[in-house]
Amino acid sequence: MARIARRIPRFPRPGDILERLPRPIRTRVDKMGALGKRTWEDVSGSIVRNGWPTSVRGRSLAVMNSVFLHLHPIRTRPDAIKMTYTFGLGGISFFLFLLLTLTGVLLMFYYVPSTTLAWQTLHDIQETQPFGFLLRNLHRYAAHGMVFTVFLHMCRVFYTGSFRAPRQFNWVVGVILLVLTFLLSYTGYLLPWDQLAYWAVNVGVNMVGSTPVMGDLVKFFLIGGYTVDQNALIRFYTLHVVALPLALAVFLAVHFWRIRKDGFSRGLTFTSRVVEHEDRRSAGARAAGQKKD
Amino acid sequence: MATTGDNLTTREQNVTVQKGSKVLTPPARSRPTTPADQEVDTVQVWPHLVVIEFLGALIITINLILLSTLFNGPLEQLANPDKTPNPSKAPWYFLNLQELLLHMNPALAGVIVPTVALGLIAAIPYIDRTTRGLGVWWYSDRGAKIALFTTIYSIVVTASLIALDNIVKLRTFFTGLFKPDAALGGVTTFTAGIVGGPNAEAANASAQGLLIEALTGWLIPTFCLLFFPALLVFLLKRVFRGIDLAEVIIGLFTGFVVVYWVLTIVGTAMRGPGMELFPPWALPAPTEG
Numbered sequence: 001m002a003r004i005a006r007r008i009p010r011f012p013r014p015g016d017i018l019e020r021l022p023r024p025i026r027t028r029v030d031k032m033g034a035l036g037k038r039t040w041e042d043v044s045g046s047i048v049r050n051g052w053p054t055s056v057r058g059r060s061l062a063v064m065n066s067v068f069l070h071l072h073p074i075r076t077r078p079d080a081i082k083m084t085y086t087f088g089l090g091g092i093s094f095f096l097f098l099l100l101t102l103t104g105v106l107l108m109f110y111y112v113p114s115t116t117l118a119w120q121t122l123h124d125i126q127e128t129q130p131f132g133f134l135l136r137n138l139h140r141y142a143a144h145g146m147v148f149t150v151f152l153h154m155c156r157v158f159y160t161g162s163f164r165a166p167r168q169f170n171w172v173v174g175v176i177l178l179v180l181t182f183l184l185s186y187t188g189y190l191l192p193w194d195q196l197a198y199w200a201v202n203v204g205v206n207m208v209g210s211t212p213v214m215g216d217l218v219k220f221f222l223i224g225g226y227t228v229d230q231n232a233l234i235r236f237y238t239l240h241v242v243a244l245p246l247a248l249a250v251f252l253a254v255h256f257w258r259i260r261k262d263g264f265s266r267g268l269t270f271t272s273r274v275v276e277h278e279d280r281r282s283a284g285a286r287a288a289g290q291k292k293d
Numbered sequence: 294m295a296t297t298g299d300n301l302t303t304r305e306q307n308v309t310v311q312k313g314s315k316v317l318t319p320p321a322r323s324r325p326t327t328p329a330d331q332e333v334d335t336v337q338v339w340p341h342l343v344v345i346e347f348l349g350a351l352i353i354t355i356n357l358i359l360l361s362t363l364f365n366g367p368l369e370q371l372a373n374p375d376k377t378p379n380p381s382k383a384p385w386y387f388l389n390l391q392e393l394l395l396h397m398n399p400a401l402a403g404v405i406v407p408t409v410a411l412g413l414i415a416a417i418p419y420i421d422r423t424t425r426g427l428g429v430w431w432y433s434d435r436g437a438k439i440a441l442f443t444t445i446y447s448i449v450v451t452a453s454l455i456a457l458d459n460i461v462k463l464r465t466f467f468t469g470l471f472k473p474d475a476a477l478g479g480v481t482t483f484t485a486g487i488v489g490g491p492n493a494e495a496a497n498a499s500a501q502g503l504l505i506e507a508l509t510g511w512l513i514p515t516f517c518l519l520f521f522p523a524l525l526v527f528l529l530k531r532v533f534r535g536i537d538l539a540e541v542i543i544g545l546f547t548g549f550v551v552v553y554w555v556l557t558i559v560g561t562a563m564r565g566p567g568m569e570l571f572p573p574w575a576l577p578a579p580t581e582g
Binding site (some may be wrong): 053056059060062063069072073074075076077078079080081085088091092095096099115119122123126133134136137138140141142144145147151154155158159160161162163164165167168171172175176178179182185186189192193194195196197198199200202203204206207208210211212215227228265266 | 354371386400404432543
């Protein structure tokens with residue numbers, strides 16, 4: 001076997017070709033290679049402040065010095081990465097939001113928010129654009145998924161008592177984010193301007209129109225007229241692609257900031273220290289009671 | 294509830310029992326007190342958390358791409374205001390409200406109930422102010438049982454109410470009840486004393502409509518919306534002795550979640566043309582009107 005293997009010619013590597021070149025050319029190529037390597041190191045070193053983290057310090061710096069990672073703390077509780085505690089629901093919701101932003105921007109390159117063109121442009125995206133159907137499906141399923149995961153995230157936070165002091169306000173922000181998610185999904189529902197979209201939105205708009213006292217006013221304000229038409233489409237479109245995502249981003253920023261400031265719900269926080277203190281006190285009281293006995 | 298013995302120790306224990314159940318606290322390991330413990334009991338975000346986030350993002354993306362490749366989203370005919378599909382349905386997450394709409398006044402179902410529900414949910418941390426049970430699943434050793442009890446209760450109550458309204462049809466029932474009575478000269482029993490005069494019949498019909506709407510659209514639904522949560526709290530207090538506020542709120546929140554999903558499922562999978570009730574496996578396709 002070894003003899004056969006030796007007979008098979010080795011696949012030439014770039015170095016082999018270099019070795020066969022005449023010496024003057026080889027020197028030049030070597031010099032250019034060194035220059036290229038140095039330039040690459042310069043450029044990559046300027047993009048990432050620290051190299052690939054290999055030490056505890058390096059790992060800390062990697063989180064601290066990156067705009068994308070610095071929302072994280074440097075160290076965290078093992079429970080924060082325990083699947084059965086969080087199920088990653090908040091993170092999944094946020095990732096779906098990012099995915100929706102990306103696919104949404106791509107869809108916006110084609111989509112025209114006009115009652116005469118909307119359906120046709122969407123049809124064209126699906127039928128003629130490369131990966132158009134995939135793009136639209138991704139946006140659609142990620143949207144449904146986000147409504148679902150945000151709801152589940154709310155349940156997780158509730159059942160783990162993570163809304164308790166000092167996180168009360170972040171719970172309220174979370175409820176606002178849930179409402180914004182509903183509204184984002186709902187405003188996006190009209191945009192295909194097909195029968196499904198049109199009548200589903202009519203059902204919702206009529207529901208809003210039944211608001212006591214100022215129902216008609218609210219309905220008129222929402223759809224810019226008496227029936228769901230061009231004005232409603234442009235309003236829903238603007239809300240869907242600009243106003244609501246911006247609002248969501250602002251509340252998300254507050255939401256994340258407060259998680260960092262209030263601490264992870266199973267982390268070492270002021271509250272957990274208070275609980276611990278109370279525990280110790282009641283344990284002490286119990287022990288004292290037993291002693292008396 | 295131990296009532297035997299009257300020494301100090303038993304009383305002390307009774308106090309803890311009466312307070313309800315054993316409130317759970319995170320495992321001692323995860324609650325370090327000194328900075329040194331903290332160092333030992335924490336992990337570095339890079340790589341431990343970052344890797345999980347990356348893998349999570351990857352798994353979600355792969356699954357979404359698979360789903361998007363296998364199933365295409367619907368694009369129906371161009372919107373046509375003259376062709377109303379029967380039934381027209383809202384997106385699934387609002388179908389619970391649309392289901393409520395069948396049983397009460399639109400203002401109550403579409404605006405007041407969701408607003409109040411969201412307001413109450415947002416207010417939870419300001420009502421349940423205990424700092425205990427933070428960071429543990431189910432708050433206490435019987436939190437999960439309370440949630441299970443509430444789940445069964447809510448499914449039974451919601452399903453029964455929907456079934457009842459489907460069989461009795463409150464609106465039809467009361468219209469029948471208030472049928473103009475020939476013996477009273479074409480005036481209903483209930484409005485006989487209200488209106489008289491030359492336009493009595495029309496005025497009475499209108500008064501009758503208002504009365505039926507007040508009853509079936511507002512009074513009976515509001516009663517149900519208040520009575521059944523109250524009954525739940527009452528039952529929880531009977532079944533789980535010494536239940537505390539946090540546990541009652543676990544019950545009420547679970548009730549909201551379960552009712553939300555029961556109504557969503559009924560609205561999505563069991564409402565056919567004319568919003569009639571169908572079994573999910575025999576749900577007819579919507580027809581264009």
